[in-house]
Amino acid sequence: MTDQSPLGRKLSAFVALSDAELAVLAGLHQRRRVFVAGRDLVHQGQSKQAAYILASGWVCSYKIQPDGSRQIVDFQIPGDFLGLRSVLLRTSDHSFEPIVDIEAAEVLASDLLKAFADTPRLATAIFWAASRDEAMVVEHLVGVGRRDSDARMAHFLLELGSRLALVGIGSKDGYDCPLTQYHLADALGLSAVHVNRVLRQLRERGLVTFRDGHVSFDDRDRLAELAEFDSTYLDHEGPLLK
Amino acid sequence: MTDQSPLGRKLSAFVALSDAELAVLAGLHQRRRVFVAGRDLVHQGQSKQAAYILASGWVCSYKIQPDGSRQIVDFQIPGDFLGLRSVLLRTSDHSFEPIVDIEAAEVLASDLLKAFADTPRLATAIFWAASRDEAMVVEHLVGVGRRDSDARMAHFLLELGSRLALVGIGSKDGYDCPLTQYHLADALGLSAVHVNRVLRQLRERGLVTFRDGHVSFDDRDRLAELAEFDSTYLDHEGPLLK
DNA sequence: CGGCCTCTTGACTAATATCAAAAATGGTGG
């Protein structure tokens, strides 16, 4: 099985999936839809019962504050679920914005539950992925609460690199990244102006360069040291279930 | 069924549980254990397969940064689970500290899974609770990222009040609270000194008084306004499943 | 060409941390 979806690739890092299980997973990828950048795909109204698997492109999930500022909770990259929780529960407390044009597979609650029933190991793998997402939110909270702006940015860029590597995007040296400095500001709890300064400073220190939609790690080791980046919450280093 | 556990009370707000279901829930409360304040009940080693239901007392879950600072991710109050995620998965990424002496019921993975299988509605209710916990972490992230120290504190104290009310502790006017200002600082991403100043200022403005282990809402409406507190992510206002 | 993003920079300001130290508080052993 060489040509996997990003989700298949990601889950395979958690659980060794059989061809049959991968086939069920592929079955969930019917119902492709395209969404254009910028227009929110909110999870309310009629599509309440569906989640999406992101096939290509980037999305962010965020909450708007009454004063107009927003906090980006997480970014979704290919292989990630959008709104998985709101399938099982009905709380859809935040919004989703496609950052670029995206392709996503709509997954109906019924299909998902059937897949869970038919292939419990697949269900386990998906629970794993969901749990990792939650761990990332926790790590994000720690970053915003306890890291200064440099370390926060460094940590963020490294984490994203690791996540992308897991789905086969980018390399050790860097990756393409469509985020604007406003996205970074909203995610990191900083002002856009300050984001710009932090990026410049990291670049001038020879640690990392973010320019023209591309992140280049100039000195990954020193960057990881500055960020105190420990990727154990992301790496489950090889399938845990065989 | 008058005399419920805090967990039973909380879940009943989500899902109307039958006597049989409440009985299964009560069955999970065997194996009472006591833990003393301050000594971490880490979720590693032999007890990897167990979670706890907190029966009395307060606990916090936190992560320590390499530089020694810590970020409290959440507080657990009676009726909350400790380490629910680490039963299903094996990642136990943060630590738990009992803030006062606590009583907790140990729940083995096998018992929990059996309960889920026997009483699916109970499983649904527990998923709901877990999802609410995640929503709280997200709200916490938003607070640390996008609220100034006053609003952060105000929001925190109000949220805690709502949570306590749900399990029948405290009243509209306030509640007993064993947290020190250091706990508040670690949770809110502030320094302890600043926490003190913020509390003084809120007290002097006649909004809320936190003193001698007791939180008193002096003017709940103005406090909620300052905090931009919207409790919809906590209130599911009455059972959703009948 | 003109408008709209995004990025960049400078000057100034506000929020919060840090350092230091004193007052309460609570528990403990004598």
Next chain:
DNA sequence: CCACCATTTTTGATATTAGTCAAGAGGCCG
């Protein structure tokens, strides 16, 4: 009951971080 110790709360002075305001520069698109 008292003296002592550790913890928690409180306050002041000062330092640092990051935000706000303002403005210009470069691209991209219609």
